[in-house]
Amino acid sequence: MRPSKGGDGRLTAALDPQDQGPQDACGVFGVWAPGEDVAKLTYYGIYALQHRGQESAGIAVSNGRQILVYKDMGLVSQVFDESTLESLRGHVAIGHCRYSTTGAPTWHNAQPTFHPTAEGSIALAHNGNLINTAELADILAARNLDAELDLHLRMPGETTNDTAIVTQLLADHPGSTVEERAVELLPQVRGAFSFVWMTEQTLYAARDPQGIRPLVLGRLERGWVVASETAALDIVGASYIREIEPGEMVMVDEAGLRSRRFADAAPKHCLFEFVYLARPDTLMNDQRMHSVRVEIGRKLAKTYPVEADLVIPVPESGVPSAIGFAEASGIPYGTGLVKNSYVGRTFIQPSQTIRQLGIRLKLNPLRDVIEGKRLVVVDDSIVRGNTQRALIRMLREAGAKEIHVRIASPPVKWPCFYGIDFATRAELVANGLSPEEIGRSIDADSLGYISLEDLVEATNVPMDNLCRACFDGEYPIPLPDTEKLGKDLLEQRASLRTDADGLAVSTTGGGAVDALSRP
Template sequence: MFGIWGHEQAAEITYYGLHALQHRGQEGAGIVVSDGETLKLHRDLGLVNDVFKRTSFSKISGRAAIGHVHYTVQEDKGIDSVQPLLFRSQTSSMALAEVGNIMNAHKLRGELEDEGSILQTTSDTELLAHMIKRNGKDVTQTSITEALQQFTGAYGYVILQEDKMHVALDPHGIRPLSIGKLGDAIIVASETCAIDLVGGTFEREVLPGELITISDHGMESTRFTLREQRQICAMEYVYLSRPDSDLNHVNVHTSRKKMGIELAKESPVEADVVTGVPDSSISAAIGYAEQSGLPYEMGIIKNRYVGRTFIQPSQSLREQGVKLKLAPVRGIVDGKRIVMIDDSIVRGTTSRRIVRMLKQSGAKEVHVRIASPAIEHPCFYGIDMSTKKELIAANHSKEEICDLIEADSVAFLSTEGLEQAIVKDKTIHQGICNACMTGNYPVGYDQLRHSQKMPK
């Protein structure tokens, strides 16, 4: 998500900011603009460019805006769930955008329905709007704080009113959220690459448990809960974020390269060439090649006009996407023993297809090296890996995985190697959430386990 306060071209800048964040969601996009008196919304299904290609930004002009790219999960589909969501009342309006997942949403939704609320979507974003306005309250720092204190999970929110913008991050800071400046305007973005793209400068990260209110009077920071040790999602570094982003004082490309270095130390293999699966594995492949002394070659190329297959909402779309997205370079792999670096194995769909393609193009051997630990547990914090049955590493041994993806060998980075690559200094509240790899959930697991919504 992206937001800006205090710029005459707020809608256009938000549009470009969303382009920088397109990798985080490809099923829908939206922008809400405030001109100081009213909030105006434009949203639709599709990529950012498709959603806004016929939009006249002069018709949604204003000095403040928030935007969102939609990442669909199985139960959260359709235009009604595309954010930002806009809510109007007789006294004021508010628009909300969210990243993450509220783990006690089922319980809170039931309480609201018992009180007479009628919710229109399955989105946690709508849930916050009802919680803020509960019992007829106005939208204030106090009502937002009281609502957020009821939530358990991983979340970042941007809330836009006619005369204010509010930004909040969960107590563990599991999702990334940063503040920047563009002249006198204030920017908020899920990744620093979006701040860079619009010509802004990074100022600082939103702190865990922090609520920031932005207006023409400046920026005011409060805490809505006690700050916990930062545990940013490890998959942000492994896969989700762009390599030119900095998360929690760590550059994503640098951390991925270090993952490859640690992987080469832990799992060397006799081979001729190292190649990476584009794009998020390239940095790790470079690190592996440097550490092992093997040449790095572009053995796999990517069709730039196909989206990310991991975040496709169904298995059939993921499989079709793999066929369209990647192709081996025969002149590089033919007759060679290949070390294929990938960032992760979730379902095994992509890995099996790529190994087959490399061998069909003449590779003598394909040794798969994964620059992250095996993913054996569901994610409840906003990534679409909600059941164990879909995770290949949760149901098969490493030897079985090797057979299933038709590789000559498979090895994963250790959890210690992953932490070594990411965490530089715990004294500045650095830390990662690797629950999908270890099963050690930092927040909310017991509540979810006892609810009716516990995934199997």
């Protein structure tokens, strides 16, 4: 079992591995700032993005002559300490916190990825998920780059993610610059990507033509910053300038900031970012996520009114929408569930006795507050329904008289191929049951989902500019035949190839030269 944040995005899968919900996309950060402590700036930047990935963390730094990469499994605060950061000196850096949607959750797949070239080296970090990994691997093979793999890369268990393929293809630029190579390569990359990469001298960032995953640009007094969310700019003291446009690549070096377009923009921003993924203090599409979620709660109250005594959120993701529901309904808002802030990602496997406690390790009801009350419980989403079922049982045991569940997203019926690791379609409870049936399944007195139209209206972004695939099955980037090709195979089929001798080799293995790592 791989430990990861789960349980409809809240309860750790280590506690309930059968109820793994929407996993966050990764977080990326980059800074070009001569004279600044770029390693520590990057540390704080990915610390601010920790919610986007908790499996591994890494930082790459260049001093102008070489790139050093340090990465390990665990949270940002577990991977880095003062002495490690002190050893990472330079003027340009990138950072990454990872949740795996492609490739196994191992050290070899931690990012940034790294690849040496005759002219220098490249380190790259990626937020998103590519859907044509096999095609890119074919390009790699056609250029005979497999011959360049060292023997230590021809070992099972090495790098198997789409990010490493892109890194190696970017590193292959004979007769051209990295910039020109990127302009040639990026139009061939399909899927969701916010790339941040670096050479010894230059910081680069690029966003896919649909802009599915977020990427923003910020300004320091003596440099520039790119990050997945504006919250990361805030924590390092950078001023928000703008979003990186879909289909845009930016470069920062001693000549300053410049921009190139590698594809026409066709915006399809991820709608689930507004519901859950992004931090509530993040600004996205000129909307503060907290304000959007409060408005979602207001719309829920108008669409699904109910007579009740108290509105409570499922912390933390349900808080803004619960506030909005209380405001619009006039029902008092209160804290009915106390969250244990220290229950998060864990590598410690629980015993069966502890596992049976389930959600109680994460949340505990305030009996004095909820006993005898008719409750409105506001949550961000329902995936399998196991978490809500356990939560409602716990609230009833604590004396709740009625429990009315309100959900701040439409029913999740389809998997995501663009960077969010939902359950498979067969496991999604809304794929087989109506809202009324789901309500009965989780033992709620009533259940109300916000409609897709109301959710889109709350974002102030046109429907046609949003990726809504997990709700309506309309995938903005054409996929392979997913009826025959399951999601796992889609992500993994390009991981391994066989050489002429029948030896299984990774086509995505990045180099480990000039890289620091823990033993």
